[in-house]
Amino acid sequence: MKILSKLGLFSLAIVALSCAKETPQEVKKFKTLMGETIEIHDEVMPKMSSLNQNIQKLDTLKSIDSLKQQQAIKDLKSAHDQMMSWMKDFSNTFTRAEINQGLQTENLDSIKLKLNELKNLNSEATKMKKAILNSLEEAQMLVQNK
Numbered sequence: 001m002k003i004l005s006k007l008g009l010f011s012l013a014i015v016a017l018s019c020a021k022e023t024p025q026e027v028k029k030f031k032t033l034m035g036e037t038i039e040i041h042d043e044v045m046p047k048m049s050s051l052n053q054n055i056q057k058l059d060t061l062k063s064i065d066s067l068k069q070q071q072a073i074k075d076l077k078s079a080h081d082q083m084m085s086w087m088k089d090f091s092n093t094f095t096r097a098e099i100n101q102g103l104q105t106e107n108l109d110s111i112k113l114k115l116n117e118l119k120n121l122n123s124e125a126t127k128m129k130k131a132i133l134n135s136l137e138e139a140q141m142l143v144q145n146k
Contacts (some may be wrong), residue, residue: 026111031102033118038099040125041090044083044132051080051132054139061146072142075135082128086121093117 055076058069094114097104103111 024108024111026108026115027103030111030115030118033115033122034094034099034102037090037118037122037125040122040129041087044129047132047136048080048083050136051076054136054143057143058139061143065142068142072135072139075131076139079128079131079135082124082131086124086128089124090121093121 055073058073058076061069094117095104098114103114105111105114
């Protein structure tokens, strides 16, 4: 009798595990893409002070091409604005829980919507990173060649 009872509990456990919902592929994609997006942000965020420092340096230089100097300042400011705008959009789109723990919903339409929003913000983060790195490189070349 004990064996049948244990066998019944074991069977019930197997059935319960097999009925457990599998995580939708979109949730896995969201988690991966969120990690990549945060990584982009974390890579360029420390460079924000360099943007401001280079703006100040270029503003005080008198011995370089004025047009290049003004364009470099414009590019640095634009890169800074892109970061600020991206961070605002990102924090308005995702909750802290979604950023840190992933999606908290089981509604597939909501999951797909959030994944699409994240794809757009990831693309913007990639553009922002490129703008920051390129503007810093150009500014540093101008400062070194003064």
